[in-house]
Amino acid sequence: MNNYTNDNTARRYKAHVSIYGTTQLHLKNPYIIAWWSAAFPGFGHMLLSKYLRGYVLFIWEVVVNVKAHVNSSMIYSFQGNIDMAKEVLDTRWLLMYIPVYIFGIWDSYRTTVDLNKVYLLAEREEHQFNSFSLGALEINYLDKRNPFLSVMWSLFIPGLGQLYIHRILTAFFVIIWLVVFYYYSHVQEAVVLLFLGKVKEATSVIKPAWLLFIPSHYGFAVYDSYINTIENNKLFEKDLRNHLTKNYQSKSFQILKGQKVK
Template sequence: MTQFPNQRRQRAFLSQFSITQLHLKNPWVVAFFSFSYPGFGHLMQHRYVVAIILILWETFINRMANVNLGILYTLLGEFDKAKEVLNERWLILYVAIYMFGIWDGYRSTIDQNKQYVLADREDATMPTITMGSWDMNYLDKKKPWVALVWSALFPGLGHLYLHNVIFGFFIFIYTVGICYLGNILLGIEYSMWGDFVKAKEVLNMQWVLYFPSIYLFIIFDSYVTAVEQNKLFEKEMSHYLRKKYQNPRFKTPI
């Protein structure tokens, strides 16, 4: 059910738990994040169901095929050990879904950009506030650096600040799981004490190698999302003032 059923396209949708919006995105950036971690490109597009399916599939199939360990040993130059740990039966299943995530992220970004341009030219109406029994959500100005700092402290917090509750809650729980399985926090504790040998012993690298992709993506996406939500707020205000206060006989420069 759309918030404005009489218009052909929407620029944004507000629910109690998230702000879904169309904005121009670089298809290559989306493809890159889909390459670094299947599902992340779709998170950038706010396609949460597809994104969660791809992320959970990546977690399962990567673990079964030991892809991260194979990457680690390859980077260390231990190619024979990389061959030993890789499970070829699962690895073949990994490739198809991995390539699909990259291709679909790139393709759908181009389509979404076209939809945004058309909606912007139609001057589509934008929602400003929604309320329900669980929560309330509204357009307002956010500080991108605040979203970045909270995301840097722990993935998911920046998106909760931006009121993307679905995204923020999922990535928060997912990151907690990765930290637990990889013993990342324990490794950080030993590193802070200067016991680097013990830190290396406790780390489970199969899970640890997920963390850099998650961490960098969440910081980047929270900052970009804050910037785009601010643009959406300004566009809604401009739309309202033009409709309510601008003289209808005013001749625009173009």
């Protein structure tokens, strides 16, 4: 496959392949993206490949959530201890938390709607994009990957599925924060104690406020790797089809609608 570069000769491109990963436009459901932003601010934007905005919102969520004791309050609420849930909240941090949380949901929804429109315009323009990137640090190229393997590796360790499909920036970010969540929640210590049959010790060592971050982290890693594997496969097939049509198909070849080939 030829190596093209996005040289800004077109108004819009559907995709860009670099040593850091494959970034592409494709139709997304705004409600699903907004839901991921509600589940964890920053995830919706990362699904849109808006990495800088997503990283800022993600880090904001972790820092302010911990300072405001939002997760701790949620745990007390689940236990039916509403008075303690109110008491543990730090309103100084909470009043900063709520507006940014709402903004993340609204902005991811709005951006999804806009990017869907951009994708439709880029699809009509059908400008060639680079499909192979060779650099001193990495090699990246369009090819087909197995979505099942993406999910499997993400379930083992979040971030490995992204490494499998060469989403380097997301992979590093997810893996680094997984280590942070593991460390402060003491979940791995608790697992070892459970294997040893020490249930009370395992329960006492765990930090629930940090533990609540982990399910969303796993869910995002699985969903992101699965969806992007499928979309990358579609992009590869279409790029290959266009390449073969342009370079190998006879110009006189026609498909006549409504006529049977004898």
